[in-house]
Amino acid sequence: MDLLSFSHSPLSLAAPVVAILLAIVTRKVLLSLGAGILTGALLLTGYSPLDSLAYIGKSFFAVFWDEGVNVSSVFILLFLMLLGVITTLIDISGGARAFGDWARERVKTRQGSQLLTVLLGVIIFIDDYFNSLAVGNISRPLTDRHGVSRAKLAYLIDSTAAPVCVVTPVSSWGAYIIALIGTILATHEITDISAISAFVAMVPMNLYAIFALALVICSAWMDLNVGPMRTHERRARAGELYDARKGTPPGASAELGRSSKGTVSDLVIPVVTLVIATSASLIATGAAVLSEAGEAFSVLGAFENTDVVHSLVYGGLIGLAVTMVRMIRHDLDGPAWSKAIIEGVRSMLPAIYILVFAWVLVDVISSLETGRYLAGLVSSSSLEPSYLPMILFLVSGAMAFATGTSWGTFGIMLPIAGDMAAAAEISMMLPMLASVLAGAVFGDHCSPISDTTILSSTGASCHHIDHVTTQLPYALSIAVVAMLGYLVMGMSDSVAAGFTASLVSFGLLLMLFRKLSGYSNTPEDTVLVKE
Secondary structure (H helix, E strand, C coil): CCCCCCCCCHHHHHHHHHHHHHHHHHCCHHHHHHHHHHHHHHHHCCCCHHHHHHHHHHHHHHHHECCCECHHHHHHHHHHHHHHHHHHHHHHHCHHHHHHHHHHHHCCCHHHHHHHHHHHHHHCCCCHHHHHHHHHHHHHHHHHHCCCCHHHHHHHHHCCCHHHHCCCCCCHHHHHHHHHHHHHHHHCCCCCCCHHHHHHHHHHHCHHHHHHHHHHHHHHHHCCCCCHHHHHHHHHHCCCCCCCCCCCCCCCCCCCCCCCCCCCHHHHHHHHHHHHHHHHHHHHHHHHHHHHCCCCCCHHHHHHCCCHHHHHHHHHHHHHHHHHHHHHHHCCCHHHHHHHHHHHHHHHHHHHHHHHHHHHHHHHHHHHCHHHHHHHHHHCCCCCHHHHHHHHHHHHHHHHHHHCCHHHHHHHHHHHHHHHHHHHCHHHHHHHHHHHHHHHHHHHHHCCCCHHHHHHHHHHCCCHHHHHHHHHHHHHHHHHHHHHHHHHHHHHCCHHHHHHHHHHHHHHHHHHHHHHCCCCCCHHHCCCCCC
16 A cells, blocks of 8 residues: 655654653553554554554564564564573572572672672673563562662663663674764765774763763662652562562462572573573674675674574573473473463563564654654754754654664664764764764663663563653753763864763762662661562
């Protein structure tokens, strides 16, 4: 069917705006995503009910089958189910409880449990999807025992996923961005710097990522809780832990029970295997592409050509195999194995439903050309070059927020930023590209339809909208810090001046957050929550 074009119309914003506003007001994610999908479908088909239903049906079907199996989405869903089964088996084995007991003897404070989560988030930097799910499953037993809310855990996970990946060359994000930068440099005949060197040079210019990481470390260290986060933390300190399944402990259901033979190794070995197997698969799939092309192997080249979704599934299967081998000594009978697998898959269904709806909405938004409309607002304007880094940061943030995809924002906005820098002031090329990267991560952090936001709440077993609303004050505050830095950077033509401006404003923000935070980090604040 023929679809109408809205690339030059503000109506292209209708679908994401409806979905986002309804999600915040009603807290019913699927209903809100469905309303956004329906709104966009009606616009695209000229308000024809039958054509709209046909278009929606086609979009849902395309998630799973698009001239063959849609590997990019189906394998992500498969990985979620594998992780759900692994988590359930670990819980049945008593591994999660044993790890909690072990960690309780060594990590005795809320501060320690949160800092450990941040450390794991920084270490597991290879991919944001994997980061969000793996860190959540490792840290959740510990943070639960110390009365850290699931909302706080989701914030710690989310703010150490994309911000780390976007400044790390050896990651799925870094490889994708370096490839885009290489194309932009070649287009504008810039030969005095390589793509990888440009990426590294842009790291201190990525103000949102740097100061988002700084804030999450300070929030863990000082136990900073502002806005809605204070309510969740107060409840958690009182022993009330809320998750996405309304109080059901993640992993095994009550009827499955837990083994009394559980050890720390029942959790550590499967998780470490999962991390190593996934990392090795990412390198191996990239190396295979290099070999076919007759190119020499390099780690960066492997990551640039890696197949993320296949690697996640390979890692998940190996992790599941190791977990099942370790479960042999727990003497599960046939029905218990079946129940464990079913329970594991079932535990991931809420995330799967939300992801499928979000992907359909992203497809609708793509057809509405929301990104092109927002990009056009910038490219058609005649602004002073000194304001461009700040403007690109804000527009990229709005685009990622509205479309739910930072990678899509990179693909659209980085070439536009390159063109604008070449036309206006070539010396501002790298700061302007960096502002796009920063804005995209900011918008991704705030958007309830972002897949990384969804997976962070899934990893923490937190209600999705609780995660969005509690993270928003932190993300918006750092956005102001970054925006001021980009304004100074553009006006002074100095990266150092812009970074200093952000650093000073971050210090002031930290003072404000310490004043607004209702808790102090003292031994009396340590809370152990009984299972």
